Amino acid sequence: MIETSPLLSDSYFSRLKALVIEVTGMAFYADKDNDLALIVADRMTECGVKDCALYLERLQADSGEMEALVAELTIGETYFFRHMEQFQALRQVVLPDILERNAETRRLRIWSAGCATGPEPYTLAILLKREFGARIDGWHVSILGTDINQKFLTRAREGRYDHWAFRATPEEIRQQCFEAVGKQWQIKAEYKSLVSFQYHNLTQNRFPSIVDNIAGFDIIICRNVVIYFSPETVADLVPRFHDTLVEGGWLVMGHAEPSMDLFRQFRTVTFPGAVLFQRQDGLQVVPTPRPAVPFPPLTVPSRPKPMPRTPPAVRPAFVPASVAPAVDPPLEQLRALADQGRWDEALAACDQLLKREALDWRVHYLRALILDQVGDAEGCESGLRRAIYLERRAVMAHYHLGLFLQRKDEAEGARRSFRNVLTLLADKPEDTIVDEGETLTAGQLRETVGMHMKLLGASQA
Numbered sequence: 001m002i003e004t005s006p007l008l009s010d011s012y013f014s015r016l017k018a019l020v021i022e023v024t025g026m027a028f029y030a031d032k033d034n035d036l037a038l039i040v041a042d043r044m045t046e047c048g049v050k051d052c053a054l055y056l057e058r059l060q061a062d063s064g065e066m067e068a069l070v071a072e073l074t075i076g077e078t079y080f081f082r083h084m085e086q087f088q089a090l091r092q093v094v095l096p097d098i099l100e101r102n103a104e105t106r107r108l109r110i111w112s113a114g115c116a117t118g119p120e121p122y123t124l125a126i127l128l129k130r131e132f133g134a135r136i137d138g139w140h141v142s143i144l145g146t147d148i149n150q151k152f153l154t155r156a157r158e159g160r161y162d163h164w165a166f167r168a169t170p171e172e173i174r175q176q177c178f179e180a181v182g183k184q185w186q187i188k189a190e191y192k193s194l195v196s197f198q199y200h201n202l203t204q205n206r207f208p209s210i211v212d213n214i215a216g217f218d219i220i221i222c223r224n225v226v227i228y229f230s231p232e233t234v235a236d237l238v239p240r241f242h243d244t245l246v247e248g249g250w251l252v253m254g255h256a257e258p259s260m261d262l263f264r265q266f267r268t269v270t271f272p273g274a275v276l277f278q279r280q281d282g283l284q285v286v287p288t289p290r291p292a293v294p295f296p297p298l299t300v301p302s303r304p305k306p307m308p309r310t311p312p313a314v315r316p317a318f319v320p321a322s323v324a325p326a327v328d329p330p331l332e333q334l335r336a337l338a339d340q341g342r343w344d345e346a347l348a349a350c351d352q353l354l355k356r357e358a359l360d361w362r363v364h365y366l367r368a369l370i371l372d373q374v375g376d377a378e379g380c381e382s383g384l385r386r387a388i389y390l391e392r393r394a395v396m397a398h399y400h401l402g403l404f405l406q407r408k409d410e411a412e413g414a415r416r417s418f419r420n421v422l423t424l425l426a427d428k429p430e431d432t433i434v435d436e437g438e439t440l441t442a443g444q445l446r447e448t449v450g451m452h453m454k455l456l457g458a459s460q461a
């Protein structure tokens with residue numbers, strides 16, 4: 001018999017439910033009161049809180065408790081090579097298309113949004129290395145996995161899995177790409193090194209945003225995530241995914257989700273067992289149905305023909321500040337170019353601005369973030385340090401320097417940068433926006449920095 005939670009008769013339960021749905025976007029719980037109440041009741045017992053009103057207060061005051069609740073509410077079902085037909089479509093058509101298009105820049109950026117414990121982004125790393133290793137040698141490849149659940153992200157970073165995560169993986173791939181550690185399997189460093197993970201809430205964090213590292217992707221893969229969201233939330237997300245792709249970039253959603261009508265902005269391409277969406281600015285292209293021939297097995301190397309290329313849409317180039325209209329402030333224009341992943345134009349805009357305002361820390365800061373995206377680590381680090389030198393209180397520059405040093409395994413420097421962030425935020429109330437034009441609050445940044453410091457094994461004191 002299914003247990004009925006006593007919380008259902010608590011008059012504050014509905015407010016609590018509304019808060020949970022607002023924070024996570026998980027409208028899935030709208031008609032699952034009992035499931036939600038059982039999860040909440042466990043957290044309340046853990047915190048020693050007796051009723052929903054007190055627990056609501058606790059959630060609002062303590063972001064750590066919200067994090068713990070979110071960890072229990074989210075559903076992290078995932079495994080390697082889930083829905084193989086989509087990976088076959090990526091391998092046969094999408095990746096060759098992108099590799100050809102990016103041959104000059106030698107860069108590739110992929111975002112796995114709602115990556116849970118990591119099999120999805122790691123599958124992409126395996127696919128890339130095994131199938132296109134020689135072609136991407138010397139490229140700047142980055143695969144970013146994001147999720148709202150910090151516990152999942154910690155496990156994703158570890159990269160160690162039980163046999164159940166391999167239920168759709170060819171045995172040969174498991175043997176070659178993983179090492180046995182006790183009863184588990186650890187992903188090998190050569191694949192792991194392509195992937196990084198970060199916290200990101202799809203329904204609360206604004207994107208595209210270079211400052212959040214969410215901009216200019218060649219592929220976005222977001223599967224089995226929006227099924228939990230309301231149709232309104234999904235209708236809001238799809239155009240934002242569109243804007244977060246570069247021109248010609250591809251969006252991969254879970255099969256059978258959501259309504260095709262939402263993808264009008266995209267070119268729809270049908271593959272055997274999969275439908276993918278390509279960003280095609282300003283062009284009306286008739287959808288190309290793919291022939292329904294089965295793909296050869298993944299482990300057999302093949303040289304598929306790239307899809308015919310569509311000429312790039314004409315887009316306005318960066319207008320130098322001197323001729324830009326007064327209503328279009330250059331820094332905002334620069335930020336917009338960076339958010340759209342138009343790296344080369346954004347860098348040209350930075351150089352233009354720095355000719356006039358060599359000491360503007362914001363330009364150095366944005367330039368450093370762009371250089372990070374294009375794989376210029378040295379330029380990124382010196383740009384961030386220069387921004388901080390010019391403005392010691394540039395909290396986001398300290399934060400990004402911390403992230404940068406953490407990635408370089410310079411733990412001591414990273415801790416120092418994160419401590420600087422906490423010091424600068426010390427007297428800021430939770431809801432204060434940390435930087436002009438951003439949506440990040442002091443509370444959110446403190447929480448994120450706290451998480452990174454935990455990972456670095458540092459005390460926040």
Ligand SMILES: C[S@@+](CC[C@H](N)C(=O)[O-])C[C@H]1O[C@@H](n2cnc3c(N)ncnc32)[C@H](O)[C@@H]1O
Nearest residue numbers: 024074077078114116148149201202203223224
């Ligand atoms: C079922 S898993 C899908 C994992 C993977 N994409 C796959 O298909 O195998 C759904 C993931 O979405 C995440 N999620 C739910 N709400 C989210 C939100 N608002 N922002 C980001 N991730 C979210 C959950 O934490 C969970 O890890």
